Amino acid sequence: MPPSIDRTSAGDPARTLELLWRSRRERPPGRGPRKTLTVEEVVAAAVALADAEGLEAVTMRAVAQALGVAPMSLYTYVPGKAELLDVMLDTVFGQMPRPDLSGLPWRGRLEAVARDNRALFERHPWVAAVSTARPPLGPGLLAKYEHELRAFEGLGLTDVELDDALTFLLGFVQSSARSAADVRASRGEGTLTDEQWWALSEPLLAEVLDPGRYPTASRVGTAAGQAHNAAYDPGHAYRFGLRRVLDGLGVLIDRRAREQAGTPPG
Template identity: 40%
Template sequence: MDPERLWSPAERPRRGRRPAHSRAAITAEAVALADAEGLTAVTMRAVAARIGAGTMSLYSYVPNKETLLELMIDHVSGDHRLPPEPSGDWRAGLRQIAHDQRAIMRRHPWLPAALPARQTLGPNALAVVEYTLAVLAPVGLDAQARLETFSLLTGFVASYVSYELAQEQATEAAGRTSGELLDAQARYLRSVAVEGRYPHLAQALAMPSHAQEPQAAFGRLLDRMINGLTAVT
């Protein structure tokens, strides 16, 4: 994969008839398919069928599925709504970036699993990286540490959303509400904790529980992550 060719400002001009499709339209259809049916449903044949093209003709726009995945990831990265400039409140800026990432990943549930396979950064992703580095500028970290902080923050969000989605699927499969499953789990843990073999667990369970509302839970853990990631050593 040649990043310079992949992310060129415009598609290469073609001789003869005007192309029937565009790389952007093909990417949008692939994203819609992944949103509806999952990443495994995204094949060159399936995407070609959605745009009404022959499978082989699709390769003249996108050379392979790996390249299509790169295009898809950058396409949804464009869902970020970045302010023109950071506000100067770097903690609030990081929180907003992470909340945006979570919303995008939940809107596109295939994205957390796709990110580890990404090989390059497209223009939309680069805009998010550049903005985040600017947000982190007042922290006192060097440029490399700020870049690592962004990567670790994104990894945390992807891991959290993957867990959220898996729990929701498990709840749906069990035919019970999330509250019912949490209550059942709490009863079980309390029963084993009183046996005396898990004193630290018993201590944790004896404390008042935090709010379980998903947004609040995410925000609480996010603040803890930010505190650790931005500590200057």
């Protein structure tokens, strides 16, 4: 079986869309619980809980406790946790900055998109762990998608390539954010800093690592460890990876420019 992970659009599609777009008609007064909150307040409490304790801490009971209401009363506002997760994600997407990128060269525009998404994952680390293969089709996500697609305008890409290129870029940023979160978690669990761990490990490794048997691993591993004072540096990995992602997209962009100019492939 596939691993259990949090996914968007796992709830009822119709009820989720109604909630995302706040299009649900007001129910006539009845015998149910009287509304004392708003959907926005429920979502804000859930996001704050996820930011502080992780997405696994977000239960209907925990959110209700944070708001000082009975757990069953939350179902007046959201059908369940699956739908709540979609609105949480769409809300933080909607809060992202959308600066004017039109005056920047294409690499600068894409770097800005990557930077804004990396900042999102730093503000809300739980977002990086959520699968959006079926995205929450709310106003926050669509505004984000529109803004980020415009960073690729004028580059000669087809519509499908626009979506592919953006997905490729954002996939790298999300993967990088997950790795950075893993490093932060390991640092929080251990008593040694990365520098202390490497200082203790390097001489021990030198005793057992045979350069004659593992010449490349010995040379490269030692150089990388000394450069980063650790086995892995998430900041360096992000900067290196982003440059390679943009280099790869640059090949496609240059190819499309040559095709439009009628220049034979070089």
